[in-house]
Amino acid sequence: MKALCATDLSAASEAAIENETCLECLDRIGVGTIHLVTVVPSNVHSGMPGINFDERRQQGLDSYRSVIEAAGFEVETHVVRGTPYRRINGIAETVRADITIVGSRGKSPLENRIIGSTARNLARTTVVPLLVNRVERATDTPEVLREHLFQRILFATDFSENADRAFDAFSYLRHATEEVTLVHVRSPKDRGSDDDIDPREQLSERAETLENWGIETRIEFRDGDPAEEILAVEDEVMPSTILVGSRGRSRIRRLLLGSVSEDIVAQASGNVFLVPPPRAV
Template structure:
């Protein structure tokens, strides 16, 4: 739309003082420095919501003790960022809402959200972490989920980025995001496509009957699919971007294929949903599987994150 305001891109990170959120804060600060972008640090209090039949809804005001704790958490976070990345401009925000809603409301389509795999009130038994999954499913912009490094400083060295694709529109958009990240950082881009040959079948009998062997058929289809997706992504940019691209095609399951290719990589990019998604999941089964098992940051592109409002 002509005349539409474009907000400057920021990095938005949710924290609560836990080890998991500290790793996210350090990664977010490093990424903000790399992008020369401001860093918005959000601490959510999750104050109870009061609903009245006549007066609408309102949240409890935090007590002075709660407010003081929040100020302390944010102050420590800003001091840590100044120590690690002194050039980064920070903004501290105390939000009354629950953590997922607070982080989402503090972000815009041109931003980048960073959260930890756990923390912000997450139960240890919850798959990956309810906050990270809910934010990754509903955010208006890409979300980076950073695993805890157990006291080790987080970095954003971007030498190798892995992206998983299938034939879905979500995968094409995820590939576009990964391509842009690789172009910005000078990283190698590894595109992973997997398929599983249906069994049982008799390859000898099928070949004798004149059918093309299943492995060869799927290999050719995979090559055509990936080549077509890459051509679309490059054509959309219409720029002379220098990105080194390699392709991995395999019969492994999608989650295993992506994680195997991600060994030694710096980030993994996935779409929030693709083909074969299990209904009822906030994220697709592949996205959740990668988030659950990845040892490196996972960039999730929510379903409509890069579409015009």
Template sequence: MRAVLATDLSDAIETALSSRTCLECLERYGIDQIDLVTVTSPNVTAGMPGSDIGARTKRGLERQRRMLEEEGFDVRTHVMRGTPHRRINGLADRVKADLVIVGSRGQSPLEQRFIGGTAKNVARTASRPLLVQRILEHGEEDHEVAAEHLFQRILYATDFSENAERAFDQFQHLKHAAKEVTLLHVAPPERRPGSDPDAVADAEARLDELAAELGELGIETRTVVREGAAVEEILAAEKEFEPTTILMGSRGRSRMRRLLLGSVSEDVTARAHCNVLLVPPTGVR
């Protein structure tokens, strides 16, 4: 399987690349080939007299390539100019990547995290599964990944839509990495548990069916049905169960225009403390 890994050649990204545990998790997901890509601004001219931007970029990319190759990955490197999210997603489509990986740095481990501009735009336009890897900043030169065991504990949020089912299919790749899964459904306002017990029973039954499928894969599973606003309940479940990654589908609002994240997946991706694995709708290219 093949992944496109976006890098800005920063210390934060190197923190993630230097984590053997993170890389082993990618291997258990099935990744053995990585396209390492960095995108430079179209306004920066590497060939300007006295400029060594191009040389520094190549040196940084070569250093990170070696880090990945030392862990057994087959690596190709790409230096592109242009708008980062367009180049990253364009490369992913061209090489038929199974996964796109972007890092997102939080302001502080004690403050609310905000998804960076590039990560947000990649997520909004991604046509392939996207892992937003959270990297915590403790200072300009002090970083750590939010969770080294990327997929050890998964919080799967589902509204039972077709796209949510597509996200559930990711467990075929996660079965060798996931040890514990929480299956979460948040009842929408018009079908709150107190007012519609049948809807709750139906949701519980459907989650039990999914849990049985994961049980056959040897994954420990719990099911949870919550009442309230979807984003807040998903984030509350994150705080309670401490997943390493939240898995959910993202739904586009228009196929004729730029694909936008649904408000729930966008808000969760922006505000979650852990990694987020987003799966776009079928047929979005």
């Protein structure tokens, strides 16, 4: 597998990329090659007196390269110009990445919707599974908030096609997963529906699959607002990562990320692993 790690060379990015436990988790799920990408924004000019941004960024990537290569990965570096999320998505497609990783500061005590603009735009437009890796806020030497990326997963599902696609990610995540909490939230609009299959049965079927892989599994069935209830379960079980599909039942186009997924990416305390729908041909 190939992972693309996007970095702005900040202390937060360094914490996300160089954490040994995080690197071990990537190795366990089968990642062998890591592409390090940094984007020089279009409005930053390399001709500014005394400053060579491209060279300085390449030097920063080279320092990360040595650490990651020492952990056993093959590494390629990319310094590019343009709009960060667009260039990151473009490189992910070009190198056929299996996962994109971006660091994001955790929630601000003053404002829940604090997520870097690049991470937010990637969540809305990513063409490959995206890991938003939470990093401490308000410190000069930040650390990642949940080191074991996939050890304890909260999987949120509405039984849509893309939720099933997100569940399929366990085919490789399971090699680093010990515990899973499966959660389905029945919203007011779902009550009285004519579905033939009991949601509890569907959760039980998925739990059986995970338990057959030796993963300890629990089930949560909630009523209420989906995003609020999923985040409430996160506060209770403290997973390493929330796994969710980027589009549920909504028929709006993918660039308008479903509100539930968007709220989770913006407000979750820990990491979020977002699986997008297949790209339209």
